[in-house]
Amino acid sequence: MTDEPAVAVDPPGDGAGFVEWVRPHLPAMARLAGRLAVGADRDDVVQEALARAWSKRSQYDAGRGTASAWLLAITADQARKAARRLRPAGELDEHDGLVSRPDLDARMDVDHALTSLSARQRLAVDCYYFADLPIADTAAVMGCSKGTVKSTLSDARARLRTLLEVSE
């Protein structure tokens, strides 16, 4: 997984400077939002996260973590809230049959398999494998240590392996 560029300076106090400060992290923020807020508007989540980061910029402490980790933790929080606002799939009342998208079927298999994981395992897989975050940033999103991320990913792979065996 890729390492984001390290930014060791505080967020600028002017809007244009702030935008340039966050720009290197936008791709990762967008990937994370797209992964954690399925069904919501990914770009809205990113914009909300940026607004939140701007309003909290005085709280950023470069000595406690990278800008990337800080921004991604905020993005994850916004994504969770956006996802929470959506009606759970089981409560959808606008369909009574299968909506088939052949082009989605193969990918749905993998996404569907991830539903067998615990919430923490799924979050780790989403961050590390799909949003392509490094372990350190995944730890920031999960609010845990890098070692915990690694063990959680290991547990997730073991669980998925079991699933693969029963599906064959």
Add this chain to the structure above:
Amino acid sequence: MNPTDEVDDLLTRAGARWRADQPSAPEPDLDHILGGRRRPRRWVPALAAASVAVIAAAALIVLPDGSGKPSGDAPQAFAQGNQAPYDDVLVRDGDQVQASGQVIAAGGQDPLFCAPVPKLTDPGWATGDESAPTCPAQYAVTLKNLDLAKLADAKTINGVLSGYAVLTGTWSGRTIDVREQTKPQTRATTAELQLPPDQVPCPVPAGGWKPGQIDVDKIAVVTFLEGREDQATDPRVLYPNGHAPGAPEVYTIGVAHGDLAAFRAAFEKVYDGNLCVHQVKFSKTELTRLGTAVGDLIPKGFGVYAAGGSSEEDKVDVSALVYDEALKTALTPIGPEDVNLDVAVKPVH
């Protein structure tokens, strides 16, 4: 390649494929960032909405009396009245059933209805590389008297025909004798669906809930809760006044063990937003243990294909093909009252 590496490889490829399909990151909206003005909400992309619908769709509905109408659109609420949990969805031979979902027909064999079981398969890189669809035996229902010409979205891969149908017929020993067959209705929802206001399990504090977003992304908050997984549940963010922008958010934590007031007082040292601390039956650790117990049923042929997670407080989510006597027996020592069972077989009363 060892098994774990194989899964690692699958996930790596699935992730790369997913990223390749993602649009570029949005350009920061400076007006919104500086002024907090919310951009007009757009429609949810149809693709994403359709994805949600696919997950929710396949259902197999049982008509125990042989003449009742299928339940139709809305999922059934399972545990009702004073019945034992899920007895009202128990399936027995001779019941009329309705199935909506994927059908797989390999040459020379009876076609199968397949529960929406998660399959960990390589998504591949190009159309045409797909492998023929299969259905693990414990999630398959044999179909008799099916008209393959009436399948929706039919396609043939490596000689195996698959498609979708709504089927009604008689259930007997994991077989449906089809007497009625229609195509599923396709309604891709494009609107973002809004939830009604949440019921917060605590009284409204004097002065009401404070408006605006709560600050739960502090490491101190996460650390506090991670250190108390034996005592409390994962928190939920509830919206007592609905989900409009700026509406109050309430951090809601269930405490299974220990003194609620003491827990609250300790938590308020790291968190000062809207808070509801209330009594629940299970801690996060206990729910995890419960989920593991149910998950252990997955490879044992009871038709369970997902276990874990908790969409309802004090219950573990379980998905299975059908709630039959075998699954009932298997769930009894675990505690069916403690699971939120999502079966592909649903009765109509």
